[in-house]
Amino acid sequence: MTQPAGPIPPLLLVGCGQMGSAMLAGWLADGLAPSVILDRHRADGPAPHRIVRQAADLPDDFTPALIVLATKPQKAAAVIPDIARFARRAPVLSVMAGKTVGGLAASLADAGAPGAVVIRAMPNTPAAIGQGMTVCYAPPAATEAERALCGRVLSAVGDTAWVEHEEQMDAVTAVSGSGPAYVFLLAELMEQAAVAQGLPPDLARRIARRTVSGAGALMEQSGVDAAELRRRVTSPGGTTQQALAVLMEPEAWPAAMDAAIRAATLRAHELAS
Numbered sequence: 001m002t003q004p005a006g007p008i009p010p011l012l013l014v015g016c017g018q019m020g021s022a023m024l025a026g027w028l029a030d031g032l033a034p035s036v037i038l039d040r041h042r043a044d045g046p047a048p049h050r051i052v053r054q055a056a057d058l059p060d061d062f063t064p065a066l067i068v069l070a071t072k073p074q075k076a077a078a079v080i081p082d083i084a085r086f087a088r089r090a091p092v093l094s095v096m097a098g099k100t101v102g103g104l105a106a107s108l109a110d111a112g113a114p115g116a117v118v119i120r121a122m123p124n125t126p127a128a129i130g131q132g133m134t135v136c137y138a139p140p141a142a143t144e145a146e147r148a149l150c151g152r153v154l155s156a157v158g159d160t161a162w163v164e165h166e167e168q169m170d171a172v173t174a175v176s177g178s179g180p181a182y183v184f185l186l187a188e189l190m191e192q193a194a195v196a197q198g199l200p201p202d203l204a205r206r207i208a209r210r211t212v213s214g215a216g217a218l219m220e221q222s223g224v225d226a227a228e229l230r231r232r233v234t235s236p237g238g239t240t241q242q243a244l245a246v247l248m249e250p251e252a253w254p255a256a257m258d259a260a261i262r263a264a265t266l267r268a269h270e271l272a273s
Helices: 018-030 073-087 101-110 125-129 144-155 166-177 179-196 201-222 226-233 239-247 253-271
Strands: 011-014 036-038 050-052 066-069 092-094 118-122 132-137 158-162
Touching (some): 018 125, 092 101, 132 144
Parallel strands (some): 011 066, 036 050
16 A cells, blocks of 8 residues: 655644554654644643644634544544534544444434544554554545555554454454553563562663563564564573463463453453444
8 A cells, every 4th residue: 555655644633642642742753744633631732733622622724634533432422523524524543442433434424424434543652652553444435545644644653554354453452552551561560570589679670671672672673483582582491491381371371361362352342332
């Protein structure tokens, strides 16, 4: 798919919490045309972009190339009427967990924007430093140009991929959308365990964080399968093998990670209803 070149076109960003702020940081770094941000908690923003705290203050003469829905899923019903007039002339990119393309399109139609095109994406918070992973789904009604525009916007904050079936997005949400929290928890637990073994807290934090980030960078840059990288670190009878014998017990990490991903996938599905 060929993506539009040049600066990122004007956007209407609806919601600027954790995910919205992460994406905005990436867009600003990549060059974002003057845009409007609707968020009742944000008082100001970088010029020349405009912050609007309530829907009534959205400028009628603003014509975004794309509307990015980044509110919490529970607030979707409240914001749909606010953006309907813009959705009559620009596609909508939703980054809300669980909310389906069909459900959002139906809500927009009820609010006065029949035929609005909705594309769904799930980014993650490393988007703030251009290291995000975003997976997208576009319905058959979306044009190649609309898909390319979304790809251009999302590629500014990291890697992008597409799925053919929308139901796959629940698993995407559980793995990559929620995934940074799992990695942060790993670093947190490693730090705590290091302190318990007698290391000073500052050193424990430093080596835990650097080990996690360095291992991730090695895996990304080497392209080697994760299992093979694990084997390369594991000497027979050594310290790593002793640790992995604990972590890889069937009821330890294998069971816990599977249960965690299933729980997050189920929650993403519940949010759609």
